[in-house]
Amino acid sequence: MAHECDDICRDLHLYLDGEATVSTRTVISVHLEECPSCAHVFRFESQVRLVVARCCAEPVPDSLRVRVLQAIYTADP
Numbered sequence: 659m660a661h662e663c664d665d666i667c668r669d670l671h672l673y674l675d676g677e678a679t680v681s682t683r684t685v686i687s688v689h690l691e692e693c694p695s696c697a698h699v700f701r702f703e704s705q706v707r708l709v710v711a712r713c714c715a716e717p718v719p720d721s722l723r724v725r726v727l728q729a730i731y732t733a734d735p
């Protein structure tokens with residue numbers, strides 16, 4: 659892996675979180691265009707983030723909340 663790839667990988671999470679500066683974003687997006695291995699890492703990381711975001715955004719259904727609360731209360735002696 660080239661030296662530039664190390665830098666890209668280090669800053670990739672900032673890029674994915676939207677916290678990278680404009681210049682870093684530009685460097686990364688240009689690099690992703692021409693570096694298949696970093697592009698692969700980027701796709702993988704963004705998929706992971708999508709799944710995690712979806713799981714965290716999912717509200718716990720009321721029925722499940724009630725069941726959990728009942729289990730806690732009935733377990734009490």
Ligand SMILES: [Zn+2]
Pocket residue numbers: 662663666689693695696697
């Ligand atoms: Zn690279």
